[in-house]
Amino acid sequence: MEGESEDVSNKDGAVEDTLEEKLCKLIVSDDQPVEEAPAEEPAPEESVSPSVPEVVERYSRKVFVGGLPPDIDEDGIISSFQRFGPLIVDWPYKAQCRSYFPPKGYAFLLFENEKSVEELVKACVRDDERLQFWVSSPSISHKAVQIRPWKLSDNDYVLDRTVPVDPRKTVFVGGLPRTLSAAEVAQIMTRLYGTVCYAGIDTDPELRYPKGTASVAFSHRDSYIEAIKTRYVTLRQDGRKCTSDKRVEIKPYIWDDQNCDNCQTTGLGSKPAHFFCSNISCLRYYCLDCWLLMHARPDIKFHSPDYIRRMSTRWS
Numbered sequence: 083m084e085g086e087s088e089d090v091s092n093k094d095g096a097v098e099d100t101l102e103e104k105l106c107k108l109i110v111s112d113d114q115p116v117e118e119a120p121a122e123e124p125a126p127e128e129s130v131s132p133s134v135p136e137v138v139e140r141y142s143r144k145v146f147v148g149g150l151p152p153d154i155d156e157d158g159i160i161s162s163f164q165r166f167g168p169l170i171v172d173w174p175y176k177a178q179c180r181s182y183f184p185p186k187g188y189a190f191l192l193f194e195n196e197k198s199v200e201e202l203v204k205a206c207v208r209d210d211e212r213l214q215f216w217v218s219s220p221s222i223s224h225k226a227v228q229i230r231p232w233k234l235s236d237n238d239y240v241l242d243r244t245v246p247v248d249p250r251k252t253v254f255v256g257g258l259p260r261t262l263s264a265a266e267v268a269q270i271m272t273r274l275y276g277t278v279c280y281a282g283i284d285t286d287p288e289l290r291y292p293k294g295t296a297s298v299a300f301s302h303r304d305s306y307i308e309a310i311k312t313r314y315v316t317l318r319q320d321g322r323k324c325t326s327d328k329r330v331e332i333k334p335y336i337w338d339d340q341n342c343d344n345c346q347t348t349g350l351g352s353k354p355a356h357f358f359c360s361n362i363s364c365l366r367y368y369c370l371d372c373w374l375l376m377h378a379r380p381d382i383k384f385h386s387p388d389y390i391r392r393m394s395t396r397w398s
Contacts (some may be wrong), residue, residue: 139234141199144291146230146260148188151219155182162217163191166205167198171341192289199231232291236263239281241301247280250365252299252335258283259317259328260292271298274315276305297335310334310362334360338390342371357387 150159159171175191191201206213206229213229254270258267268281280299283292300306309332317328342353343366355367359377368376377385 084151110270123142139196140286141196141203141234142232142289142291143193143196143201144232144286144289145191145193145198145202146188146228146232147191147215148228149225150184150187150189150217150227151222151225152187153183153221154217154219158219159184159189159191159217162215163202165195166202169198170195202229203231230261230329232260233263234290236265237283237285237290239264239268239278240278241268241279245279245301247299249335249337249340250298251301251303252280252337253306253309253332255296255298255330255332255337256294257330258292258294258296260294265298267298270317271300271309274312275300275309278305307362310360310365333366334358336360336388336390340367342369342372342388343367344376345369356390358390359385360388361385 095333107353147159147163154162156171160169163169167170170192171189172192173186179185191202193202202215203213206215208214213228213231214226216224217227218224254386255267255271262270262283264281264283267283269279270279271281277300278298279301280297282297284295284297285292298310311366312332314329314331317330336358340355340358345351345353353372356370357368357373359366359368359373359382363383367390368387373387377383377387
């Protein structure tokens with residue numbers, strides 16, 4: 083750390099010296115005559131380079147492919163799709179199972195470029211809302227498989243962009259089918275509990291593919307409370323988005339930038355919250371002192387705190 087501080091001070095000194103030199107050149111003494119600046123020659127016309135169009139990505143580079151032949155191996159999958167661009171093939175627990183064949187008949191194509199996904203989509207045949215492509219294996223020729231790309235526009239749903247999202251009316255939803263868009267999640271939650279003003283699908287930061295979780299903000303606190311009370315809800319199979327009944331978990335979404343609710347109400351100032359109480363009778367943010375003070379009461383002493391790892395400590 084000492085070495086780093088010396089380097090920083092040296093850099094600061096170098097900057098100050100440079101600024102002083104520039105100031106000295108700009109300051110003209112009263113004892114010195116002011117030299118006339120030479121007439122400026124007209125600058126040559128600069129050639130205007132053509133503007134480069136902004137590349138807008140539409141899809142995640144990770145693509146689901148299902149219904150694969152049982153005897154198609156990793157090389158066979160790559161050879162079927164490599165004409166669209168460089169890619170690798172992955173499936174759940176691939177390293178652990180050490181199988182060269184996708185064990186459940188599906189895999190993920192991880193393309194190097196998003197443009198490859200666009201070209202693949204163009205090459206598919208649309209059957210209702212499904213995209214189909216054809217692959218071959220040693221035993222099956224020209225078998226139709228399902229291609230399921232993820233559109234980046236499906237990451238978020240906003241009912242009204244002029245209305246801010248209230249952190250105190252937001253829930254976390256876990257165990258979602260990765261095929262559901264944010265708009266579909268909002269539609270389901272609205273039908274179950276009340277109007278949803280925002281829904282966001284959590285995605286992998288590199289590939290931007292759904293993780294199976296989402297955050298949902300309700301317009302009314304009553305809807306938020308009802309969702310938390312449910313805790314678990316089963317999404318019924320619809321044959322398209324859910325291939326089987328799916329049980330998902332609903333719990334309060336915990337934000338790491340909130341202040342202690344108790345300090346604010348008692349006029350003690352605004353302290354950062356380090357705990358959140360997700361018990362339905364509480365649902366409040368607390369600093370350490372207020373948690374110990376409030377949860378010393380016998381009626382809520384059994385509440386378990388959710389620890390908040392604040393933004394300031396993430397990089398320490």
